[in-house]
Amino acid sequence: MEPTRVEQLVDDEWKPVHGxxxxxxxxxxxxxxxxxxxxxxxxxxxxxxxxxxxxxRPLLVEAARAFQTLHQAGLVENDGKPTKRRDRPAWQSPYGPAQRRK
Incomplete structure (x- = not known):
């Protein structure tokens, strides 16, 4: 079977349509x-x-309840980001105090 050509009339001449x-x-x-x-x-x-x-739906409802519980406990902000830890001063590194050089 030979492929069929598709042509269009352009400027009074039939030209093939490629593609x-x-x-x-x-x-x-x-x-x-x-x-x-x-x-x-x-x-x-x-x-x-x-x-x-x-x-x-039940999974999403449970996830919303869990988020609300975390938010009420002060562990996450409204946008879901964790809140700053309150167990140490803001200036203190989570890795402990800086080492003194000798």
């Missing part, structure tokens, strides 16, 4: 079946996303 690998022509029945199939797939994807959201 097109195939052309499919559908009749009205085929278009109707394809459209119905697309709607079936869309409905299935919508149902899947709703099921996923419902399955994820």
């Amino acid at each position: 097109i690998t195939n052309v499919v022509i559908y009749d009205e029945q085929q278009i109707t079946r394809i459209t119905e199939r697309i709607h079936e797939v869309q409905d299935a994807m919508t149902a899947l996303m709703h099921a996923y959201a419902e399955a994820a």
Whole structure:
């Protein structure tokens, strides 16, 4: 089977259209079946996303409760970043005091 060429009329001359690998022509029945199939797939994807959201809801609620508990305990700020430790002065390094040089 020889490949089909696609051409367009430019300045009263037919020129090939490059980059097109195939052309499919559908009749009205085929278009109707394809459209119905697309709607079936869309409905299935919508149902899947709703099921996923419902399955994820308890996990997200629990994560929100855990964050709220950490925030109320003063361990995280509103944006989720850890708060500064309160068990030592701000000037003191978490690695201990600086070593003295001899």
